[in-house]
Amino acid sequence: MAAIGFHASHEQISPGQLLKDVQLAEQAGFEAAMCSDHIEPWSARQGHSGFAWSWLGAALATTGLRFGVVTAPGQRYHPAIIAHASATLADMFPGRFWMATGSGEYMNEHVTGEAWPDKETRQRRLEESVEIIRDLHAGKEVTRTGLVTVQQARVWDVPQVKPLLIAPAVSVETARRSAAWADGLVTVNQPHVKLKDMLAAYRDAGGRGKAALQVHLSWAPTEDAAVAIALDQWRSNVFPPPIPWDLPTAAHFDHVSAEVGENQVRGAVNISADTAQHAEWLAEYVELGFEELYLHFVGQEQAPFIEAFAEHVLPQLRGTGSRGTERKVPL
Template sequence: MAVIGFHASHEQIAPAQLLADVRLAEQAGFDAAMCSDHIEPWSVRQGHSGFAWSWLGAALASTRLRFGVVTAPGQRYHPAITAHASATLAAMFPGRFWLALGSGENLNEHITGDPWPPKDMRQQRLEECIQVIRRLHDGGEVTHRGLVDVEQARLWDLPEIKPPLIAPAVSVETAARSAAWADGLVTINQDPGHLQRMLAAYRDAGGAGKAVLQVHLSWAPTEAEALAIARDQWSSNVFEPPTMWDLAKAEHFDAAAGQVGEEQLRRAANVSASTERHVQWLQEYLDLGFEELYLHFVGQHQEPFIKTFADEVLPQLR
């Protein structure tokens, strides 16, 4: 049976409230959860950005859910720190934690003061980080020289069940390239034809593990309300690469979002007041071959969404 999870958006909701939201999601019947890992939100209106790793410890301890996090080693985080943090969570909560390792966005990584590398260099840096993290999770002492440097690093507390390292991708090319190292694939809702090509590219290149989809959506009792929520909270998140990779501040995204129209919003998020329409969208994703869906209601007040979807959407998908 497909896993239907809850996405916890640190950029939009204060950490204490987000912890209450994910507990409510578990009580309502969501199967799992995943979260973002930002230091800056995508928009000033979103207005939050709690530290994901602190929050994950609390969330894992106070629920029985399995959790994932999308994070970027190599600049803001040294890969040994990412390995250390993930190994500790996996040791405390066996089989309940995975991490998706991406090449990052300037929005979060610029804080180090280091130059923002071009995409090909970021991809190479990521792949070096993945090698380091795997070797540390295997219990080895690691010294590495390259785009990241590691000197005699070792983890002294290792998990019995190593956390899966999932590849986040938005393009066919990245999906295919990730197959060489990933334990699974995660992406966001896009055109179904594009998603199908991504999955095929990953599997054809030998990619193993689960296929995960994070679904951005806006629901409200009326269509006008659902669209207004999406416009307020998600108009800064409609941009394709390289814009989404390269802008450095929430204010920059807000400025770029000034001319975003309804069509762009509806491409970036599934907007509808009809829960039946949301069921249709989600079933289409499952039919493409995604095994886990993480629902991200792009509004800031989660309770009505959680309760309504628990009553009217989750039972139909099961």
């Protein structure tokens, strides 16, 4: 059975509250967690953006969960810094930390004031960064010139268990290309045909490791409330690339999404007041071949979602049926 994880959205929830949320998710039966790494939220309505790397130390220390982070070495972060930070977490929490290294989004990278490269250049910069990180995790001294410059960098505390470098991809082409360097694949919920094509492209190109899926969802006791949550919090996230790659601020995302309606949001978010429907959708993703699912409830108040899914969704996915009030999570 696929592992069911909790997605911690730093753009939507303050770091202190998000730490409580992931602790509650573990109590509820979630088996793993992953988080975003933003300096800018997708919308002013979301209104948060804690520093993921500080938060990860606290989250790993106060739970027993495995954690991943989606991050972008190359511009806002020099890859030597990412290698250093990730090696430290991997040394303290062996086998419990992974990172999905992507090519980045301008909303997070524009703060450096550097020019924003085209997608192909960003992809090559990422691939250089991955090589640098792997060499540093191996204890090598690294000097490089290229899209990324490194001068006599070394990580002195090299973890015995290296953190996995997972490829985050939203396209078939990126999934195929990432197979050359990645230890696994992670993507987001999309039409089943595209997800099947992405998995096939990754595996056919020699891609190794697990395939994980981050599932954007909205649940509430009523359908209207579930729709309202998704519209308020996630309507800035319905656009295909290159829009999410190239806009610089939350204000820009709020502007372009001002007229987004329910139908568009339903294309990006699984919306239902019926927990059985959510369980069915999640089971379908497992059947496609995903070995880990990370559930991202797109609302800002996580406890009711955690409670409902602990009672009605997680047991169904594990084939045990609803456990009713047997394991109520205190709110």
